[in-house]
Amino acid sequence: MNTLLLTGFEPFLNFSINPTEEIVKELNNQEVGGFQIIGAVLPVDFSTAGNEFIKLFHTYNPSAVISLGLAGGRLKITPERIAINCNDGAADNKGNKYAGAKIDPEGPDGLFTTLPIQKIVNELNNHKFPAEISNSAGTYLCNNVMYQMLNELNKINKQIPSGFIHIPASHEMAVIDQKLPSWSQTDLTNAIKLAIEVIDLND
């Protein structure tokens, strides 16, 4: 069976949980949309996240790659259109902090996703899950791993669906942090399952 590498992130900032970790752990080893899911949780660490991710890719040689990240404040499931060659933002869990540094000094400024993002959005909306394409994955770890995978696939000239999907906070997080829009963990997981089911390797 075809495999799909599905990554989430460990908790960061003030939270003891990360809803992407929950999704990845729940779907790991399950069959979704004809794919055997290989779930993995990446560290919130600029110095290791990308390397671990690419190593996982070469270990499993999956037919598709989707990374998940939390976007606290977003209202919808948002597949990302582009990754950019830039590290910036708050310090990561190891204290690494960048201000506009290039991820790959030789890499292109931006790299479009190869996921069928409009199809994913349509499918989710058809199932009454609010979704829309996002034009920025930020400049933190989410963008970093998205860029590194797309850049690697370009370098090895491999054409498979690969990209990133940001999700809203979970209700559990919103109970702690007073201003976050949130969905139930069940909704978040079900929405990601729908997104995976849309991917057709014959497209």
Added chain:
Amino acid sequence: MNTLLLTGFEPFLNFSINPTEEIVKELNNQEVGGFQIIGAVLPVDFSTAGNEFIKLFHTYNPSAVISLGLAGGRLKITPERIAINCNDGAADNKGNKYAGAKIDPEGPDGLFTTLPIQKIVNELNNHKFPAEISNSAGTYLCNNVMYQMLNELNKINKQIPSGFIHIPASHEMAVIDQKLPSWSQTDLTNAIKLAIEVIDLND
């Protein structure tokens, strides 16, 4: 068995659905928290909503009253602290429009809810549903029916739990309107069931 009058509203503005109507229809005739639920859908009409509501009250003589309303844009389940003696805002479904008119020319400026709002918020948060007390039910139909019921209970000197709970938009609405934070209908209904279960007539 004790009864609880639970009201929602019909759809308004651009929407063909109202998640409060869904909740009320689903819970009607069910037993929740020791109450037999009497569900009713009120019109978005300043001239008739309050009268219909008070008539329902006198018909069923319930032991508690909770009205539900949609608060498009809110992130959480928000029990209301106070109703105010004021009609204002957009035109209702019949075209009635007010600019700061009193609901009851002889009534007090404000009337506190008699629901255990802090207990409701705590219970919801304990079950990982984001909730907080709201200090304004607005000046539209939601505030209007909340005020009219509390005012009526004062006039007839009846002391029962009565008040209003605003809920976020449903995912279904957010798919249509691009900027609304939303919860699944299932989450909305389950949260209201928890709120009802908190009500203890011996408090």
Added chain:
Amino acid sequence: MNTLLLTGFEPFLNFSINPTEEIVKELNNQEVGGFQIIGAVLPVDFSTAGNEFIKLFHTYNPSAVISLGLAGGRLKITPERIAINCNDGAADNKGNKYAGAKIDPEGPDGLFTTLPIQKIVNELNNHKFPAEISNSAGTYLCNNVMYQMLNELNKINKQIPSGFIHIPASHEMAVIDQKLPSWSQTDLTNAIKLAIEVIDLND
């Protein structure tokens, strides 16, 4: 000349400035709209703010009273419609913290402002300053002093314009706190001058 008592608050939370303090200090002793302005800065302290405020009132016996407060997150100048008999929210600058306590155990639940709030909103909008009526002054110090003054005026049966206006954060604050909508201090001060000019003691 008629006098107008204009109060602001001292800084609170993480900020070293409060734009209401700036306005009050700038307008103190000036003539605005036919009023001699008596500017005063109130402490963010539940135990003393109201007493100080009422003492100032009896000392100066002004013809009108306007209190100003910062509403971080609001987009517009928002005259408040009602004060409610409730202390709640975060701890004040002295560490006092309340959870739904009444301000005056014998007082009414709510008290409408006696300022011409719709006229103020219209005047500001006509001068291209975004403004709208707010239906909640919260349950913190702002609501507290608004309630205490309206309650006192009722008790002594004095009918003068009295109320509260919330203002957005200043640009200076937004530079420090990343998520605050803001106006320049100049705009904030000019908008409040317009609001004062609207007050007509013959209305």
Added chain:
Amino acid sequence: MNTLLLTGFEPFLNFSINPTEEIVKELNNQEVGGFQIIGAVLPVDFSTAGNEFIKLFHTYNPSAVISLGLAGGRLKITPERIAINCNDGAADNKGNKYAGAKIDPEGPDGLFTTLPIQKIVNELNNHKFPAEISNSAGTYLCNNVMYQMLNELNKINKQIPSGFIHIPASHEMAVIDQKLPSWSQTDLTNAIKLAIEVIDLND
């Protein structure tokens, strides 16, 4: 004297004004930061805006290029980090509408600005104007003209500062549209003057 081509856009959607047009008209022919400003207003038209913009560039051969656009809903002055090779979003003023089409079928996915965006942000913050780098100029006309100019400069191998700055709505717009954060036109214009003054051709 060195020249700087400064563009804004004509009004669009429901508004009869566009604050970028006001800025461009006010600064046209003025000297700012050692530059003679060449102000120009671009049409909200995918089929002509880029061509007009590039034509203006070749006509005046400026030493720097800054385009301005309105970002309704943003709180701050936001210099854009990257333009992407994508047209999407609502119909333009001529009815043209795209869904993910490439601007230049042969162009790179993304192109970084050549403006000193961090320096601009720092300068504005130092002068108490809220500002931050944005990682997405969207996929509408703003991104389109930013991409087209950076792409043209690459093609002709010309290295000058070029990029895009989004600004908040003006108070005048917020009076009409109820939910927009806004600044006064004076603040908007002064902030853009500061941004221009930062540009140093010797950097």
